[in-house]
Amino acid sequence: MAQPLSASAVLTALRAEGVRVVEVGSWRTHNRNSKGAWGPLNGSIVHHTVTRGTDATVRIVRDGYAALPGPLCHGMIAKDGTVHMVGWGRANHAGGGDPRVLEQVIAESYGARPTSPTKGNSNGTDGNRHFYGWECENLGDGKDPWPAAQYDAIVRVQAALCRAHKWSAKSVIGHLEWSSDKVDPRGFTMAQLRADVAERLKHPASWSPGTTTPAPKPPIEEDSMAGITKTDIFNAVWGTDxxxxxxxxxxxxxxxxxxxxxxxxxxxxxxxxxxxxxxxxxxxxxxxxxxxxxxxxxxxxxxxxxxxxxxxxxxxxxxxxxxxxx
Incomplete structure (x- = not known):
């Protein structure tokens, strides 16, 4: 269990993890806190939007619609990997879910995946109180592709939250793992996503696949040819098999x-x-x-x-x- 990160703290965590962030309007105070508590936080839920087009998707997840007012998540992860922050606080994203799953997430005690949920939105535990929520731009038909930049951003966002709260990757679940009447996200498995989050958590936040440490910054205003002699050049060119x-x-x-x-x-x-x-x-x-x-x-x-x-x-x-x- 943990208290929610502040808006400033989550921005710091995301950017440290290499996430490109866009702040949408007054997202820091846009929430559904008047309808119930937000916290303690126990994990993060990944969704897909069933929409196409970044601008339209941002509007939907920020404002919601007549039957379900916004925000519908905390951040929307676009196809290009940009994360659009639309709300902070209680959000209409998780709905009701299985209390056994919540217990397993809190204890981080499950195997490859939590127990299959038997409760859903109408009869389950309030998930909006306990989870961060991240909508990801995708039609959710199993055919709409997940670009590498978008998937990488999903991994980085979840790793940033886990790193900040000292959670393991098992604090990250999909909506389909929380609620019996949900199928999102479709197009990749949550087991693989957790494995990729776990791999990131083995490295510093600045890590990118294929590296073990951040690339060193070049010296400022230093002549890259300084000290190199003709002999050095000769040996570099000719001293080779x-x-x-x-x-x-x-x-x-x-x-x-x-x-x-x-x-x-x-x-x-x-x-x-x-x-x-x-x-x-x-x-x-x-x-x-x-x-x-x-x-x-x-x-x-x-x-x-x-x-x-x-x-x-x-x-x-x-x-x-x-x-x-x-």
């Missing part, structure tokens, strides 16, 4: 002294070889084309082609290195 010798050069590949300089020299050598081959082919083809149909004998053709190739290769060396040689 990801850079290997060519597969067709096993003598180099197995050489323990193989270094980046050797790789660069090999690349340059291969490029120059390709340039020479291309130049030689071009020279040979050009020379042959010039001799076709001129009655030149075979020996003269071979000599002319060989000279053209040699001149082309030498020119490649000069263009690349500035000096002749191979």
């Amino acid at each position: 990801a850079i290997a010798a060519p597969a067709d050069a096993p003598d180099i590949k197995t050489n323990p002294t193989w270094q980046a300089q050797s790789l660069l020299k090999d690349v340059v050598a291969r490029v120059r070889a390709l340039q020479k081959a291309e130049a030689a082919q071009t020279a040979a083809i050009t020379t042959l084309a010039g001799l076709v149909g001129k009655g030149v004998d075979t020996a003269a053709v071979v000599a002319a082609v060989q000279k053209a190739i040699a001149d082309a290769v030498v020119k490649v060396d000069i263009d690349v290195t500035g000096t002749s040689g191979s």
Whole structure:
């Protein structure tokens, strides 16, 4: 059992858990306290709205309707994960429910789920007094999807309340687990939701799945390259097994002294070889084309082609290195 959190305290708890909160009008004083007590609080109930559209849903859960005045919950969790706070105090959300379930929630004594309720809205225990209530935007037909952002927010909201009251995840139930005439929420199981809430409670409120501690904040106005030398950059780029010798050069590949300089020299050598081959082919083809149909004998053709190739290769060396040689 616990006294209800203040409006300011619940905002602090939700935001610490990473929940995006929108405050709707005078939600802090919007309640049904004139109709009965609110508290002591024993847990939190999750509902679905059977509505579509965030704006319309917020209006409904805040104002209610003729047969059931608002607020109909404390917060409405939208498809995008935003929590719209619409009331604080007694709210028309839980209605009547099974007193055995209330006992199990208070003691946190049940297994995967509480005992199936046998009492409902008309003949059960007043749940509006004992539970926080959270409506979740969904048609409730078992087909309307629950986006990841929305489900994550549901988990975070329930974890925030449990953390603030030092409850376990077993203080969180679905409306269908409270009342025999309710089916919400549909589309996920409360057993899985409690498991996900329990996992969150093992970590700090700032935790997100895949992390164990909050990401460190970067230093303010600090040069990220400060102190890094050319040697550091060289080692970061080249000091890795990801850079290997060519597969067709096993003598180099197995050489323990193989270094980046050797790789660069090999690349340059291969490029120059390709340039020479291309130049030689071009020279040979050009020379042959010039001799076709001129009655030149075979020996003269071979000599002319060989000279053209040699001149082309030498020119490649000069263009690349500035000096002749191979």
